[in-house]
Amino acid sequence: MLEQLLIFTRGGLILWTCKELGNALRGSPIDTLIRSCLLEERSGAASYNYDAPGASYTLKWTFHNELGLVFVAVYQKILHLLYVDDLLSMVKQEFSQVYDPTRTSYNEFDDIFQQLKKEAEARAEEMKKAKQVGKPVNNNLSRKQGQTQNGIANGGNKKKSGSESGNDSGDGDKLKDQILENGNTKNNNTRKGKAPILVNGNGKENGSSNAGAFDVNKLQKLRSKGVKKTETVVNKVPNVEPKKKITKKNRVWDDSPREAKLDFTDPVSENGEQHVEVVAADEGESMMDKEEIFSSDSETEEEEEDTGKENKVVTKKKGWFSSMFQSIAGKANLEKADLEPALKALKDGLMTKNVAEEIAEKLCESVAASLVGKKLASFTRISSTVQAAMEDALVRILTPRRSIDILRDVHVAKEQGKPYVVVFVGVNGVGKSTNLAKVAYWLQQHKINVMMAACDTFRSGAVEQLRTHARRLQIPIFEKGYEKDPAIVAKEAIQEATRNGTDVVLVDTAGRMQDNEPLMRALSKLVYVNSPDLVLFVGEALVGNDGVDQLSKFNQKLGDLSPSPNPRLIDGILLTKFDTIDDKVGAALSMVYISGAPVMFVGCGQSYTDLKKLNVKSIVKTLLK
Numbered sequence: 001m002l003e004q005l006l007i008f009t010r011g012g013l014i015l016w017t018c019k020e021l022g023n024a025l026r027g028s029p030i031d032t033l034i035r036s037c038l039l040e041e042r043s044g045a046a047s048y049n050y051d052a053p054g055a056s057y058t059l060k061w062t063f064h065n066e067l068g069l070v071f072v073a074v075y076q077k078i079l080h081l082l083y084v085d086d087l088l089s090m091v092k093q094e095f096s097q098v099y100d101p102t103r104t105s106y107n108e109f110d111d112i113f114q115q116l117k118k119e120a121e122a123r124a125e126e127m128k129k130a131k132q133v134g135k136p137v138n139n140n141l142s143r144k145q146g147q148t149q150n151g152i153a154n155g156g157n158k159k160k161s162g163s164e165s166g167n168d169s170g171d172g173d174k175l176k177d178q179i180l181e182n183g184n185t186k187n188n189n190t191r192k193g194k195a196p197i198l199v200n201g202n203g204k205e206n207g208s209s210n211a212g213a214f215d216v217n218k219l220q221k222l223r224s225k226g227v228k229k230t231e232t233v234v235n236k237v238p239n240v241e242p243k244k245k246i247t248k249k250n251r252v253w254d255d256s257p258r259e260a261k262l263d264f265t266d267p268v269s270e271n272g273e274q275h276v277e278v279v280a281a282d283e284g285e286s287m288m289d290k291e292e293i294f295s296s297d298s299e300t301e302e303e304e305e306d307t308g309k310e311n312k313v314v315t316k317k318k319g320w321f322s323s324m325f326q327s328i329a330g331k332a333n334l335e336k337a338d339l340e341p342a343l344k345a346l347k348d349g350l351m352t353k354n355v356a357e358e359i360a361e362k363l364c365e366s367v368a369a370s371l372v373g374k375k376l377a378s379f380t381r382i383s384s385t386v387q388a389a390m391e392d393a394l395v396r397i398l399t400p401r402r403s404i405d406i407l408r409d410v411h412v413a414k415e416q417g418k419p420y421v422v423v424f425v426g427v428n429g430v431g432k433s434t435n436l437a438k439v440a441y442w443l444q445q446h447k448i449n450v451m452m453a454a455c456d457t458f459r460s461g462a463v464e465q466l467r468t469h470a471r472r473l474q475i476p477i478f479e480k481g482y483e484k485d486p487a488i489v490a491k492e493a494i495q496e497a498t499r500n501g502t503d504v505v506l507v508d509t510a511g512r513m514q515d516n517e518p519l520m521r522a523l524s525k526l527v528y529v530n531s532p533d534l535v536l537f538v539g540e541a542l543v544g545n546d547g548v549d550q551l552s553k554f555n556q557k558l559g560d561l562s563p564s565p566n567p568r569l570i571d572g573i574l575l576t577k578f579d580t581i582d583d584k585v586g587a588a589l590s591m592v593y594i595s596g597a598p599v600m601f602v603g604c605g606q607s608y609t610d611l612k613k614l615n616v617k618s619i620v621k622t623l624l625k
Helices: 028-040 084-098 109-132 134-152 156-162 171-177 216-236 296-306 307-328 336-352 355-373 382-398 406-414 430-447 462-473 487-502 517-530 543-561 585-594 617-624
Strands: 002-009 014-017 049-054 055-064 069-076 180-183 183-184 422-424 450-454 503-508 533-542 572-576 599-603
Touching: 002 084, 028 049, 028 055, 028 069, 028 422, 055 084, 069 084, 084 109, 134 487, 180 450, 336 355, 336 585, 355 382, 355 543, 355 585, 355 617, 382 585, 382 617, 406 422, 422 430, 422 517, 430 450, 430 462, 430 503, 430 572, 430 599, 450 462, 487 503, 487 517, 533 543, 533 585, 543 585, 572 585, 585 599, 585 617
Parallel strands: 422 503, 422 533, 450 503, 533 572, 572 599
Antiparallel strands: 002 014, 002 069, 049 055, 055 069, 180 183
C-alpha cells in the first residue's frame, strides 16, 4: 500500500500531498532523502531505503527539471509495488499541465490522482496476470522453430528444382543443395566443379575445390601457411646474450669521522642519565593560516601562453563558436541521449583524475537526472551545460554540510572545563603520527596547550616516534609503553589533561587494515569509551578505489562493533601526501562522497608547517580540466 505521495519545489515548498492516503509517516524520511540523496548528488539512484526505529520505508522519486518540481512516493519497504514508477510518471505529466508558479494550493488534483492511481494499479495487475497465466513468448518461439524445421526439410526440393532449371547460384544456394543426414553428404545432383560440404569429417574431398566457401583444401593451406609463418618468426628472433653477473665490491672501512647529522634522540651520559636540551621548533607560520590564492583559467592561460599558443586559442574559440550552432539546432528540451556523449567524456576525465569508477558513474547519473527535460538556453552548447551542472554538483559535495571550526570548538570545551579530544585513525603507513605533529604545531601557533597521547601500543617504535615529535615541539606526551589497552591509555591521558588544564589532547592510534577485526574492535572500544570530540580519518591522496574501501569499512566497523545504539563514525578526513599527486586529486572527491565527512586538513610536505585547508574551487577546476 502506498503510504504517501508528495509534490514539492526544489526550494522546499510543498505544493500537494495526497489527503486520501492520510498516513502519517514515522520518522523523517523526506528530510533524510533530501539531505542524504538529493543534496549529495545521489539522485541518479533508482530508490532510497529509509530505516529508523519503528519505520522502514522505500522512497522513489522523479524530477520535472524545467519546472523545478520533485515528485516523491513513499511505501513500506517490505512491499514490492510494481505500479509506483508508472504512477509517478503519470502524476508528473498531469500535474505539469495544471502547475502555476503563483499558486500554492492544488486541492482539485486529489480526484485526478485517484484516477491515475486506479489506472496504474489495473495496469500492474494485468501485467502480473499475463506473467502468471499466458506465455505468448514461448508459443511464438515454438511456432518459429516449427517453421524453421519445415523450411530445412523442404530446402532440398527447392534447390533441386532450381538446379534442374539450370540456375547456377552462389554459396547460399549450395548450402541448401546439401541435405545432411547422420553426418553424411547427400547430393544426387552434384556436378563437376562443385564440392560437397563435409560434416564430422565423413564426406570425401573433391579434387576441384574452387566453388565452395567451405573448402577444406583452402582451410588446410591457410593453416599450414600460418604454422610456417609462426615458425619463421620464431627462428628470426636473435639470440639474447646472457647478462654478465655483477659481483659485489668489497666494503672499504674508513676511520674518518662521520659528518654531523640532526639527532633528536636522548643524549645519555656515562652515569646513564639523560640530558634533554632540544631547541623548540620554529619553522614559521603554518600554511593553515595562509589564504591560498586561486587564479581562474583565463588568467592562467594569459600568463603561460606565448604568441604561437594565442593563435591556437583563437582557433579553438572559432571551433567552439561554429559547433555551438550545430549543437542547439532543433533542440528544445534536453533528452538523455543528448547528454550521453558529454557525460561519457566527463566520466572518463574524472576517472583519469583518480576518482573511483563507481562514484564517477553515480555522479554522471545524478547530473543527467537533473538535466533531462530542461530547456537549453539560446547559444549554449550541451557540453558546456553538462559541465556547469557537474561543477555545481562537485562544489556541493566537497563543501562541508556542517561547519567544523576546531579553534572555536576548543574554546567552547575550555569554557566547560574539559579538554578537546581528537583521535587520529587510519591504515598502516599513511602518516598519522607525522600529521598529528603538524596539527599540534598549528594549534601551538594559536596559543593552545596541547598534549599527545601515545595510544599506538601495537607497533614497535611508535611511542619513540611520537616522543621525538613531542620533544621537538616542546609538548608533553602521555605514554604507558606497549602491549597496553589503548582505550585505557587514552582515558588516563584525558584525565591527566583535565587535571593539568590542557586544552587539546591528540590521540595517536595504531595503523590497521580495514579487514583486521581484532584491531578494529579495539579502535571501536577506544572511541566508545572516551567519546572524542573529533574522529579524523587519515588517508593517502595517492589511492583511488582503495581509499573508498578503506573509509567505508572503517565507518562500517566503527558502527557494527560499537555497543552504543548511536555509534560515532568518521567526522573528518586528513589527506596526506597531497604534494605528490599532481592533478590526481580524485581521492578527495571519492572519500567525501562515500562518507559525507569533509576534508579538514591536507598534508603537503615534510615539515611541521606543511598543513593546509582544502581549496574546493581549485579541486573542482582540476577535476574538470
